Amino acid sequence: MKKQLYTLTLLLAFGSCMAQTKFWKPAVNPSEVQKTYLGWNNYQKSHIMLSTDFVALDAKSNPITKAAFLQELTSGNYIPVALESDKAALYYQLFKIEPTSDTSIKASIAETAFNEIQNYKKEGEPFPAFSFHDLEGNLITNETLKGKIVVIKCWYIHCAACLKEFPEVNQLVANYKDRTDIFFISLAEDTPEQLAPFLVRKPLSYAVVPDMKTYMNLTLQLNAFPTHYIINKEGIIVKVLSDSHSLEVALKKESLIEK
Known part of the structure; x- marks a missing residue:
């Protein structure tokens, strides 16, 4: 009787596993x-x-x-x-x-x-401590962004793939304009003198931080551009992404978690 019961248990377990497998x-x-x-x-x-x-x-x-x-x-x-x-x-x-x-x-x-x-x-690691000044002269640090979801775009002027996604990332900023707990910042390799006239022709809705080549290469150790980071309200890297479509999907998920 015990053997029959054991066999039945195995069959039920197997059937349950099969039902869950697709x-x-x-x-x-x-x-x-x-x-x-x-x-x-x-x-x-x-x-x-x-x-x-x-x-x-x-x-x-x-x-x-x-x-x-x-x-x-x-x-x-x-x-x-x-x-x-x-x-x-x-x-x-x-x-x-x-x-x-x-x-x-x-x-x-x-x-x-x-x-x-x-x-x-x-992913899952703390984002390195930082202290940046954007093109408007605003100081941006870990402390000033504490309690916010931070979205970072890493790019440079002559990166065709970086520029191609400008419309998508600008739309992303517009989509979250009412979320005061989400902050968009971009790190650019280029100098303020290079960026100022360029951004007049091709606007980017992110806060733009210039002269970030050394930081991105040595501190962030980037392998490719563009690269996007999503950092949660505790300063932990949630996602590192290679394109704006993936960023859109991941940010939607994170924004719902942290809302």
């Missing part, structure tokens, strides 16, 4: 999106956000950590593909790179994944 299908054909570098690049920019939170699956559909997922991508043997899902969470799975695929895809993914790993390692 094998989502790829939202696109993994072979199709890697036929050309342009096709892959367009897909990656539109559908893959490695900076954000996501459920990671290996090539056999087994759950793995985000860190392990990114590490596999640095090998240059896999592409990340979004899966169809009726859940709010993002699901990404590893798929083998085809032997006939453009070698630029392999190199691009490996480089992107390496940068994402460096960013991911910073």
